[in-house]
């Protein structure tokens with residue numbers, strides 16, 4: 001069986017044979033069939049991906065455009081930038097594309113580190129990318145969350161000084177799923193000196209109803225916002241994300257990127273354009289995530305696990321009052337979770353998968 005599968009994969013027939021691309025003229029798969037494909041093996045609840053994606057229109061864009069991959073197709077850069085600018089109600093000159101928002105995070109790190117100083121970041125927060133800041137010589141200043149696991153904006157503001165090159169806010173925050181109120185953030189940004197970059201990571205904002213901060217870029221030249229197609233848009237493996245900022249700031253960041261706007265493949269750009277149009281898919285994912293999240297939180301609470309109210313596609317919860325070996329149970333049931341983020345309180349995070357996956361997760365740890 002496995003030999004046949006390997007052979008099918010090698011010959012390329014596997015894609016069709018495994019049902020990933022339906023035979024009939026690349027018909028668009030339904031969300032249901034996507035769920036079924038995933039259910040057979042590992043349950044991946046680690047990296048906050050969208051279990052239903054890519055969207056049907058994005059799948060079609062990939063399939064329809066394979067043949068143009070032999071060319072650079074520079075013109076497609078303008079199309080995706082125009083589509084993103086329209087979506088965020090900004091101008092084309094305010095957008096920079098990256099191979100995932102991670103590339104933009106790296107560009108920001110490089111730019112912020114041109115002069116020595118420190119950077120301010122909540123703890124815990126999304127911090128993998130700060131290795132670049134550390135290695136380029138900026139001092140890390142981590143600001144603990146409040147007791148209810150929210151970003152402490154006042155303490156963050158107080159930590160910013162003349163030497164601070166960058167302050168990072170992940171909104172909603174990863175791993176806690178908490179959201180800073182928009183008015184509080186607007187006020188926060190207004191009180192940061194122009195010599196400090198204010199970096200707002202909106203990777204998960206589509207899981208909320210809160211408006212982006214993109215409309216502030218004209219009045220705040222030190223503001224950088226990143227967004228990604230990896231989360232609700234379901235294109236994590238396609239690697240496409242972007243920065244939104246004042247045009248001068250975009251020029252500064254572009255100066256750190258050797259092939260400006262073209263680290264992203266043509267297929268990923270076309271899939272992203274299609275995803276932006278697929279409003280039904282995004283609405284479906286939002287609703288499915290909300291239902292599965294509510295179910296999971298209710299079940300975790302029954303297991304004595306304190307849960308932080310989530311505004312995202314993951315849940316931050318405590319294993320302090322959970323008596324079984326949580327990580328062993330995940331392993332035994334072929335489920336990928338994450339790690340302990342805070343030893344004090346034994347806080348961990350679980351990604352929201354499909355409802356079926358979350359039922360399997362709960363069954364595994366009951």
Ligand SMILES: Cc1ncc(COP(=O)(O)O)c(C=O)c1O
Nearest residue numbers: 100101102126174203228230241
């Ligand atoms: C808060 C946050 N920002 C950025 C990223 C990077 O995502 P990508 O590079 O896929 O856009 C992630 C990925 O998990 C994330 O959680």
